[in-house]
Amino acid sequence: MSKDQIRLVDTDIHERVQYEDILEYLDEPFKHYIKNCHWVQEKHMPYTQPSVAGVDRADTVVPDGRLPGTDLAFMQEQLLDDLDHEYGVLTSALDPSPSSMHGWYEMATALASAYNDWQINNWLEKDDRLYGSVHINAHDRDGAIKEIERVGSHPKMVQVLLPIDDIMWGDPFYHPIFEACEKHNLMIGMHHNEPPVYYGKWPRYFIEWHTLISTAHMKIVTNMIFNGVFDKFPNLGLMMIEGGYTWIPHLMWKMDQQYRDLRHEVPWLKRKPSQIFKDQIRVTTQPAEELTKHEFESLVEQMGSDEILCFSTDYPHWDYDSPTRALPNMDPDLKRKIFADNAKAFYPKLP
Amino acid sequence: MSKDQIRLVDTDIHERVQYEDILEYLDEPFKHYIKNCHWVQEKHMPYTQPSVAGVDRADTVVPDGRLPGTDLAFMQEQLLDDLDHEYGVLTSALDPSPSSMHGWYEMATALASAYNDWQINNWLEKDDRLYGSVHINAHDRDGAIKEIERVGSHPKMVQVLLPIDDIMWGDPFYHPIFEACEKHNLMIGMHHNEPPVYYGKWPRYFIEWHTLISTAHMKIVTNMIFNGVFDKFPNLGLMMIEGGYTWIPHLMWKMDQQYRDLRHEVPWLKRKPSQIFKDQIRVTTQPAEELTKHEFESLVEQMGSDEILCFSTDYPHWDYDSPTRALPNMDPDLKRKIFADNAKAFYPKLP
Numbered sequence: 001m002s003k004d005q006i007r008l009v010d011t012d013i014h015e016r017v018q019y020e021d022i023l024e025y026l027d028e029p030f031k032h033y034i035k036n037c038h039w040v041q042e043k044h045m046p047y048t049q050p051s052v053a054g055v056d057r058a059d060t061v062v063p064d065g066r067l068p069g070t071d072l073a074f075m076q077e078q079l080l081d082d083l084d085h086e087y088g089v090l091t092s093a094l095d096p097s098p099s100s101m102h103g104w105y106e107m108a109t110a111l112a113s114a115y116n117d118w119q120i121n122n123w124l125e126k127d128d129r130l131y132g133s134v135h136i137n138a139h140d141r142d143g144a145i146k147e148i149e150r151v152g153s154h155p156k157m158v159q160v161l162l163p164i165d166d167i168m169w170g171d172p173f174y175h176p177i178f179e180a181c182e183k184h185n186l187m188i189g190m191h192h193n194e195p196p197v198y199y200g201k202w203p204r205y206f207i208e209w210h211t212l213i214s215t216a217h218m219k220i221v222t223n224m225i226f227n228g229v230f231d232k233f234p235n236l237g238l239m240m241i242e243g244g245y246t247w248i249p250h251l252m253w254k255m256d257q258q259y260r261d262l263r264h265e266v267p268w269l270k271r272k273p274s275q276i277f278k279d280q281i282r283v284t285t286q287p288a289e290e291l292t293k294h295e296f297e298s299l300v301e302q303m304g305s306d307e308i309l310c311f312s313t314d315y316p317h318w319d320y321d322s323p324t325r326a327l328p329n330m331d332p333d334l335k336r337k338i339f340a341d342n343a344k345a346f347y348p349k350l351p
Numbered sequence: 352m353s354k355d356q357i358r359l360v361d362t363d364i365h366e367r368v369q370y371e372d373i374l375e376y377l378d379e380p381f382k383h384y385i386k387n388c389h390w391v392q393e394k395h396m397p398y399t400q401p402s403v404a405g406v407d408r409a410d411t412v413v414p415d416g417r418l419p420g421t422d423l424a425f426m427q428e429q430l431l432d433d434l435d436h437e438y439g440v441l442t443s444a445l446d447p448s449p450s451s452m453h454g455w456y457e458m459a460t461a462l463a464s465a466y467n468d469w470q471i472n473n474w475l476e477k478d479d480r481l482y483g484s485v486h487i488n489a490h491d492r493d494g495a496i497k498e499i500e501r502v503g504s505h506p507k508m509v510q511v512l513l514p515i516d517d518i519m520w521g522d523p524f525y526h527p528i529f530e531a532c533e534k535h536n537l538m539i540g541m542h543h544n545e546p547p548v549y550y551g552k553w554p555r556y557f558i559e560w561h562t563l564i565s566t567a568h569m570k571i572v573t574n575m576i577f578n579g580v581f582d583k584f585p586n587l588g589l590m591m592i593e594g595g596y597t598w599i600p601h602l603m604w605k606m607d608q609q610y611r612d613l614r615h616e617v618p619w620l621k622r623k624p625s626q627i628f629k630d631q632i633r634v635t636t637q638p639a640e641e642l643t644k645h646e647f648e649s650l651v652e653q654m655g656s657d658e659i660l661c662f663s664t665d666y667p668h669w670d671y672d673s674p675t676r677a678l679p680n681m682d683p684d685l686k687r688k689i690f691a692d693n694a695k696a697f698y699p700k701l702p
Contacts, residue, residue, distance in 0.1 A: 050613060166550035199517035200551035203574055207613040211573050211605050215566035222562050223554055244608075246601040253597045253640035254562050260641070261670060262401060262558040289604035290611070298649045319612060 006336050007086035008323055009343040009350070011284045012191075012241050012312035013079070013130075015123055016069035016093035017115060025114035030107055041095055044194050047206035051318035060316030068316035069093050072126055079315050080129055083323060086340060087350055089158060090123060090132045091191055091241060099138040099163040100193035108137040109147070116151045124156040131350065133161035133189050141173065145180045152184035158347040159189040159239060164216050166200065170227025178233045185348045187237040192216050217243035218251050221281065225255065228268040230280045237346055240283045245309055246291070249302035252277055278305040282346050284312035285338070286321040293328040306334050310343040357687050358437035359674055360694040360701070362635045363542075363592050363663035364430070364481075366474055367420035367444035368466060376465035381458055392452060395545050398557035402669035411667030419667035420444055423477055430666050431480055434674060437691060438701055440509060441474060441483045442542055442592060450489040450514040451544035459488040460498070467502045475507040482701065484512035484540050492524065496531045503535035509698040510540040510590060515567050517551065521578025529584045536699045538588040543567050568594035569602050572632065576606065579619040581631045588697050591634045596660055597642070600653035603628055629656040633697050635663035636689070637672040644679040657685050661694040 019034050026034070033039040052058050053068065060068035060078065069075065080088060098111040112135045124132045134157050136144035148160055160181050162169060169190075181188060196202060197212040217240050230236065255273035263269060271279070291299065300306055311327070314320055321327075323339065330338075344350045370391065374382050384390040403409050404419065411419035411429065420426065431439060449462040463486040475483045485508050487495035499511055511532050513520060520541075532539060547553060548563040568591050581587065606624035614620060622630070642650065651657055664672055672678075674690065681689075695701045 048616065166552065168549065168555060171555065196550055198519065198570060198574070199547060201517065203570075204519060204522065205577055205616050207609050207616050208573050208577050210613065211577070211602075211609045212570055214601070214605055215569055218566055219549060219554075219563055222559050223549070226556055226559050226562070244605060246604045247598075250565070250597040250601050250640075251562075253642065253646075254565055254595060257595075257638065257640045258558050258562045262561065265399070265556050265558050287608065289601075289608045291604065295604075295653060298653065302646060302649065 006339045008083055008311065009340045010085055010088040010313050010315070011239065011310045011343050012091050012286060012314050013075075013088045014069050014093045014315065014317060015075070015090045015119070016067055016095075017118055018067065018070055021070075021122075022111070022114050022118055025117045026110060030110045033107070041097065041101060044202075045209075046202055047209070050206060050210075053318065055318055056316045057318055057320055072123060075315070076127065079313070080127070085129050087129050087131060087343075089189075089343075089347075090119065090130055091161060091189065092119075092133065092135065097193055098135060099161065100165065101137070102139070105137055105140050109140050109143040112137050112147055113150070116147065120151065120154060120156075124154070131156050131158045131347070133157070133159050134186065135161055138163050138165070138167055141177060144177055148177070148180040148184060148186070152180065152186050155349060157184075157186065158349045159187040161189045161191060164190050164192040164220050165195050168223050168227075169220060170223040170225075170229055172227070175229070175232065178229060178236050182233055182235050187239060187347055189239045189241055190217075190220060191241040192243065214243050214247045218247055221251060221277070222255065225273050225276050226266050226269070228266065230276045231268050231270055236280065238281045239310070239346065240281065241312065242284060242286060242314060244287050244289050245283050245285050246289045246299060248277070248283060248308065249299060252303065274304065278308065281308070282310050282342060283308055284310050285327065286312040286314040287319045288321050288326040291328060293330065296328045296330065300334070306337055307342050307345070309338045310346065311339045357690045359434055359662065360437055360691045361439040361664050361666070362590065362661045362694050363442050363637060363665050364426075364439045365420050365444045365666065365668060366426070366441045366470070367418055368469055369418065369421055372421075373462070373465045373469055376468040377461055381461045384458070392448065395553075396560075397553055398560070401557060401561075404669065406669055407667045408669055408671055423474060426666070427478065430664070431478070436480050438480050438482060438694075440540075440694075440698075441470065441481055442512060442540065443470075443484065443486065448544055449486060450512070451516065452488070453490070456488055456491050460491050460494040463488050464498055464501070467498065471502065471505060471507075475505070482507050482509045482698070484508070484510050485537065486512055487528075489514050489516070489518055492528060495528055499528070499531040499535060499537070503531065503537050506700060508535075508537065509700045510538040512540045512542060515541050515543040515571050516546050519574050519578075520571060521574040521576075521580050523578070526580070526583065529580060529587050533584055533586050538590055538698055540590045540592055541568075541571060542592040543594065565594045565598045569598055572602060572628070573606065576624050576627050577617050577620070579617065581627045582619050582621055587631065589632045590661070590697065591632065592663070593635060593637060593665060595638050595640050596634050596636050597640045597650060599628070599634060599659065600650060603654065625655065629659065632659070633661050633693060634659055635661050636678065637663040637665040638670045639672050639677040642679060644681065647679045647681065651685065657688055658693050658696070660689045661697065662690045
């Protein structure tokens with residue numbers, strides 16, 4: 001391999017569990033509800049699916065007909081080997097997604113544990129390149145902490161995955177979760193489930209909802225920064241996953257302006273919000289807005305840091321980003337940072 | 352006046368009514384409820400006020416003690432004469448604000464009419480520089496159309512003011528309002544009232560809420576563009592008021608990207624969203640994020656148009672922007688556009 005070659009660290013890969021695969025990791029009565037009562041998680045989104053394979057690329061359906069992301073061998077062939085990944089961080093598919101359940105929280109907590117065991121056995125311990133996310137039930141704080149204590153010290157678990165939803169994670173009520181993360185050298189990964197972006201309602205079309213996902217990311221970053229999470233937990237890092245990346249300069253400028261005017265309200269903030277962002281927040285690029293080289297360079301300059309962006313494919317989703325096509329050509333040093341070094345520097349457990 | 356001098360067209364000035372001033376324009380029983388039952392509009396916001404004069408600059412309190420924005424002579428002295436305004440567009444203060452009332456819609460409709468008459472008599476017909484906004488009750492579509500028919504042809508009414516809230520103005524249900532606007536050469540002005548930006552809830556601090564106002568602006572622009580308002584009403588223009596301006600490139604890039612992927616869902620869109628934005632949407636600058644000259648120029652370049660931004664002071668609010676200090680130095684041609692010509696080109700009724 002030439003010295004200039006960059007091997008990809010992919011910060012967003014969606015492996016998917018099927019209900020039948022998770023049964024062996026579930027205790028009763030939860031197993032019974034799935035196996036005999038045919039329970040499946042509720043779905044909210046009213047829209048048509050974006051592609052002929054639903055939310056996935058049509059060519060990622062496993063050749064035997066199973067759903068995209070369910071088969072390690074096929075993912076190795078189609079993604080990890082084909083693109084020569086150095087590392088990939090698993091972020092799970094949505095169904096079942098314990099963190100997005102509203103109600104029946106014992107089931108959600110049990111599902112999170114089962115999911116983590118299934119993930120460790122079938123993915124993390126089967127491929128050296130793959131690292132994982134600790135799943136928790138977002139509505140059971142103390143259960144979440146127990147789960148972090150149970151699996152968080154696994155050497156291949158790099159982050160705790162929290163949903164971007166109507167939960168205000170900056171609230172001190174949730175800070176014990178961040179304390180547990182620091183204890184286990186885990187970062188926070190945040191990914192939206194199905195946030196009702198229009199004041200708790202669905203907008204009229206999928207294209208509106210999908211456009212406004214970035215506003216959901218802006219909300220939680222704002223909430224966590226101004227509520228002092230990053231001042232209280234200086235070793236904590238936050239990876240914002242799958243919201244695109246062009247919103248960053250706007251939010252930095254806006255927060256800094258508000259900080260100048262209103263910091264009397266949040267006296268625990270000792271750094272400008274943009275500095276907190278640069279120090280402790282990273283952003284995966286997908287779904288990458290399509291910029292010219294000049295636009296991309298001016299945007300990174302506006303961020304004031306080339307250490308924030310981390311490339312992600314979002315495999316196997318319908319709007320997958322190709323590492324050779326999604327971003328414009330760029331300076332080799334910047335490219336090495338975005339495609340590999342920024343993520344390596346961010347996750348303490350990555351080699 | 353030298354040829355190079357630019358006289359300001361100020362696109363956001365808040366005049367304020369007091370309950371006692373509006374009584375003469377109200378019919379019974381509404382007058383009775385205010386005068387004898389001491390009705391005042393409900394308030395929602397739980398936060399401390401940002402400044403010692405509440406939401407206003409301390410020095411804008413009228414010398415006789417009345418609230419900021421209530422007195423034309425004092426506003427002339429402190430704002431219009433002092434800065435030598437060419438024109439100013441009135442956008443009202445929030446209390447009472449018929450468009451933000453939830454419930455008792457007959458009262459809200461009556462208040463909107465009374466407010467318009469008070470505004471015409473006491474402001475628009477008393478100062479040649481001042482232009483006005485038609486107020487309507489956002490929850491009474493047919494009443495709103497009647498009110499536009501009643502006062503919309505006044506030569507100094509330049510726009511209909513709609514609240515940025517949880518209403519999806521792109522919904523075809525509201526399109527008759529835009530039809531009435533086109534008929535009277537009125538643009539739409541959109542200003543947030545107190546949108547519950549965190550999924551219908553208040554975030555924990557005012558600084559969070561005020562930061563996230565820009566996401567409320569992004570939501571309604573997204574909703575109106577993708578629901579085809581600007582394709583259906585090609586003469587309609589939308590002025591986004593008081594959300595700052597650095598969000599524009601992000602939203603353009605994001606919407607264009609989504610349009611490339613998902614336009615099958617909105618086949619009525621014949622132009623790229625960024626093109627619709629450039630053709631029919633304008634944005635007032637206040638509260639201006641504080642950018643360097645280089646950052647400002649790169650941002651305007653990213654917008655792909657120097658015709659979008661329109662300067663506003665937001666007098667007499669606490670975060671008022673001074674025309675000599677809020678924006679960085681810029682090229683004189685660009686400055687003339689932002690401080691005067693863009694607004695003149697946008698509002699058909701401005702000379």
